[in-house]
Amino acid sequence: MQAVQFTEHGDTDVIEYGEFPDPEVGPDDVLVDVKAGALNHLDVWTRRGLPGLDLEMPHIPGSDAAGEVVEVGDDVRAFEPGDHVAVSAGVYCGECEFCRHGEFPLCKEYHILGEHVRGVHAERAALPAKNLVAVPDHVDWTTAAAAPLVFQTAWRMLHTRADIESGESVLVLGASGGVGHAALQIAAEAGCEVYATASNEEKLDYARDLGADHAINYEAEDFAAQIRDRTGRRGVDVVVDHVGAATWSDSLKSLAKGGRVVTCGATTGGQPQTNINRIFWNQLTVLGSTMATPGEAEDALAKVWDGTFEVHVRDTLPMSETAAAHDLLENREGFGKVVVIPDEEH
Incomplete structure (x- = not known):
């Protein structure tokens, strides 16, 4: 598959779009055919390099994406092929004292897809089912990709x-x-x-x-x-x-x-x-405050899906132009979110 990636920290010239091994689907995972991804400032910070951040290279950035389910792991019951989904990027253990009390963002092992581990700006992504939210079919891909994190x-x-x-x-x-x-x-x-x-x-x-x-x-x-x-x-x-x-x-x-x-x-x-x-x-x-619990995310996104809240997208670019998308964020150009689309979908 094709994926946005970098092998070292630095300016936007470290970003490449090229071949990357296809993701493997575990028993609790869902394989998503990514239709759109969205950028956040944390993508810029991660690319530049954060103190103490030790990434597996090459690193795929991206915490926001939406797409269609193409395969589910043996233990997944919440989704099936054909479902529309968006990524909720907070990863938690589910077992520590904070998770037991429903305070998942305080989890001792909490991390964020695209920031601490490989992200979702690629043609396909295999993700734990708990990191996906259902998207109604009437919601367009750019809206679904741009809404969750913010x-x-x-x-x-x-x-x-x-x-x-x-x-x-x-x-x-x-x-x-x-x-x-x-x-x-x-x-x-x-x-x-x-x-x-x-x-x-x-x-x-x-x-x-x-x-x-x-x-x-x-x-x-x-x-x-x-x-x-x-x-x-x-x-x-x-x-x-x-x-x-x-x-x-x-x-x-x-x-x-x-x-x-x-x-x-x-x-x-x-x-x-x-x-x-x-x-x-x-x-x-x-x-x-950091990210949200699954329930908070669902409450917020329900009001995006029904049109109460508007996700403003300032620009949409092919993933091969992700470096230019980073420039838009760093130069504070425009209002709202920047979305990148896999080149084959653009």
Whole structure:
């Protein structure tokens, strides 16, 4: 089969699209004919090389994909050939103390397909059945591929970790990205007043179309100052920050007393300076979040499949042009997700 792959970490020139051995199907696995894959920023970080990351080379990237089941292992009962499925990339043991209590993202052996082990940007992928979710036949492949990681991540951040309520105010940073545009819609659908930041007016207009009540151009304005001004110096109840060092201080400044900031990543760096005085004096809560449980993923994706939430795809490229797809992410071009299609399907 053909697969996106790299044999060393580096810039986009390390990415190749070529022959790779066909996957083997174990008793608990499902063989999927991949129709589309989607990129996330973790694909960029994995390709560059994360501290402590020890990958089996060649590495196939990709945590998001969708396709048709072509074969199932002997012990699989949930799927059969012909089913449409999407990948849910979190892998867990199912046996540790956290898994026994349903907190799968806290599993001691938790890892993510495409980041810690070989991923799914290939013509075919053999995956544990528990890492697949059913997709209704009416949902197109690009939507099915682009939705799972970002919508389950944003759903857990807001509903499980931050426990948002109708009437609260939520600031979503980087609303033009995958997690950002998912979080914006989830907060709006929950009845929250949504503030969104993006880098230009085109992105802000689209954020408004998705449900943002207020839009702030962070390139032209100090978003923390704007939040204080627009809320009568109160601040917001919740900040969704997946940006990291570049925004962390202003995220804390944007919170109301008793507010909470929830984070799932740190695109600009994971070691920001923190004003601890502000945290204890204003009694702020800092919440971490990673991926989601199977139930949370199903809840979030059900609202994608029925059209409640929109997955915006900024561009679709053949898998042989995955390097260009990485460039789109790194250069922050456009709004929403980038999808790659196996060349034979494109």
